[in-house]
Amino acid sequence: MTTLDRVGALSVNGFDASSTVGLSTRTLDLVERRRRVLGPAYHLMYESPLELVRGEGAYVYDADGTRYLDMYNNVASVGHCHPRVVDAVTRQMSRINTHTRYLHEAVIGYAEDLVGTFPENLSTAMFTCTGSEANDLALRIARHATGRQGIIVTESAYHGGTVDVAACSPSMGPASVRDAEWVRTVPAPDAYRVDGDPGTWFAEKVQAQIDDLVCSGVGFAALMVDSIFASDGILPEPTPFLKPAADVVHAAGGLLIADEVQPGFGRLGASMWGFERHGLLPDIVTMGKPMGNGMPIAGLVMQSSLAESFGRDLRYFNTFGGNPVTVAAAQAVLDVIRDEELVANSASMGSRMLTGLRGLAPGIDSIGDIRGAGLFVGVEFIGPVGEPDPAEALRVVNAMKERGVLISATGLYGNTLKIRPPLTIESGDVDLFLDMFAAVVA
Numbered sequence: 518m519t520t521l522d523r524v525g526a527l528s529v530n531g532f533d534a535s536s537t538v539g540l541s542t543r544t545l546d547l548v549e550r551r552r553r554v555l556g557p558a559y560h561l562m563y564e565s566p567l568e569l570v571r572g573e574g575a576y577v578y579d580a581d582g583t584r585y586l587d588m589y590n591n592v593a594s595v596g597h598c599h600p601r602v603v604d605a606v607t608r609q610m611s612r613i614n615t616h617t618r619y620l621h622e623a624v625i626g627y628a629e630d631l632v633g634t635f636p637e638n639l640s641t642a643m644f645t646c647t648g649s650e651a652n653d654l655a656l657r658i659a660r661h662a663t664g665r666q667g668i669i670v671t672e673s674a675y676h677g678g679t680v681d682v683a684a685c686s687p688s689m690g691p692a693s694v695r696d697a698e699w700v701r702t703v704p705a706p707d708a709y710r711v712d713g714d715p716g717t718w719f720a721e722k723v724q725a726q727i728d729d730l731v732c733s734g735v736g737f738a739a740l741m742v743d744s745i746f747a748s749d750g751i752l753p754e755p756t757p758f759l760k761p762a763a764d765v766v767h768a769a770g771g772l773l774i775a776d777e778v779q780p781g782f783g784r785l786g787a788s789m790w791g792f793e794r795h796g797l798l799p800d801i802v803t804m805g806k807p808m809g810n811g812m813p814i815a816g817l818v819m820q821s822s823l824a825e826s827f828g829r830d831l832r833y834f835n836t837f838g839g840n841p842v843t844v845a846a847a848q849a850v851l852d853v854i855r856d857e858e859l860v861a862n863s864a865s866m867g868s869r870m871l872t873g874l875r876g877l878a879p880g881i882d883s884i885g886d887i888r889g890a891g892l893f894v895g896v897e898f899i900g901p902v903g904e905p906d907p908a909e910a911l912r913v914v915n916a917m918k919e920r921g922v923l924i925s926a927t928g929l930y931g932n933t934l935k936i937r938p939p940l941t942i943e944s945g946d947v948d949l950f951l952d953m954f955a956a957v958v959a
């Protein structure tokens with residue numbers, strides 16, 4: 518691969534099955550059985566795949582008992598096996614777990630609590646099991662509301678795996694998007710590589726694709742965007758760079774779908790939701806991953822007028838989405854975020870990490886940029902003339918793993934480290950990460 522090849526974000530840091538030197542007999546056996554029965558579409562992470570059997574707080578343990586600091590897994594956002602989540606799920610599972618066509622006070626109470634974390638206009642919630650389903654439903658609602666089909670996403674976006682949402686996920690590979698004449702892509706507003714103001718620049722790109730959708734007769738329904746641009750390389754600054762694009766979308770009569778699957782639930786430190794950093798109001802917000810700390814719950818919060826008109830014409834049923842057990846997990850997560858002041862912890866630990874990384878960077882030519890918001894941090898590696906250096910990012914990812922710290926890489930070129938620890942992380946953990954990082958990049 519040349520350094521300028523674009524990589525699918527989901528294959529960054531993928532295990533290469535043709536290189537199995539040094540793997541234990543047990544790992545080899547599991548890799549082969551997995552490949553045989555699950556097929557090749559599933560990827561594993563790291564040069565030497567991990568078999569994780571236990572987790573506690575910010576740490577996970579493999580089958581040999583080796584401990585790793587988990588700086589990557591943003592699903593277990595309040596920490597692996599948080600006792601309040603475990604207890605809430607266990608109690609509800611031993612009482613009742615039904616589908617969602619019965620009344621259940623806790624489900625309604627959670628929805629009320631959740632919409633209470635949003636600006637007033639965003640006041641109706643719907644629940645699904647996965648972020649993909651949430652985005653899929655968001656597309657249906659946006660198309661129903663506008664009567665048009667066209668969707669704009671960024672060129673290395675990942676929004677999920679249903680047929681329509683996979684077509685909105687160019688990072689899964691070109692075949693994912695190829696036949697969808699209703700999808701348009703725009704380059705991400707990368708402040709490190711774009712000359713001038715990334716907000717105006719991005720809004721112009723969005724406007725051009727809106728015009729193209731209109732001209733081609735497809736029409737423009739929505740811009741779907743992850744407000745931290747996780748798979749585009751983590752783009753946190755300079756806020757409010759998303760606002761001009763939101764204005765362009767609304768002026769064209771389209772909807773803004775904020776995919777908060779990655780930045781939501783306090784991850785960015787400044788606020789509960791990533792879009793709030795940009796001073797804008799989305800029409801639909803989707804969420805998932807950290808929502809149930811590992812239980813499969815995801816969903817949407819939207820302007821109630823959208824839910825009303827969709828519900829007048831269409832029914833929605835999801836057997837498992839928002840059932841009492843997953844909602845018990847989600848309620849515990851929300852309670853823990855508030856009681857343990859995790860949004861503030863995300864801000865302070867994130868800033869400790871950024872300060873530490875920036876202190877190390879001056880002596881290291883391969884580091885081009887360090888950026889982050891709260892506990893979502895990216896470190897971009899470059900070659901001698903500033904070109905993306907994915908090989909160095911991959912080397913650092915695997916070397917960190919050998920030292921007991923889990924991270925990964927992301928972005929259009931796969932040259933940016935993706936660092937996303939649990940929001941409960943403490944200063945000692947951040948310092949351990951920084952020590953290991955210093956040793957690896959030295």
Ligand code: PMP
Pocket residue numbers: 646647648649650652675676677678743747776778779805806815
């Ligand atoms: N949107 C974003 C931004 C994501 O990162 C993901 C998952 N990586 C999804 C949607 C899809 O979520 P799920 O895997 O729960 O379907």
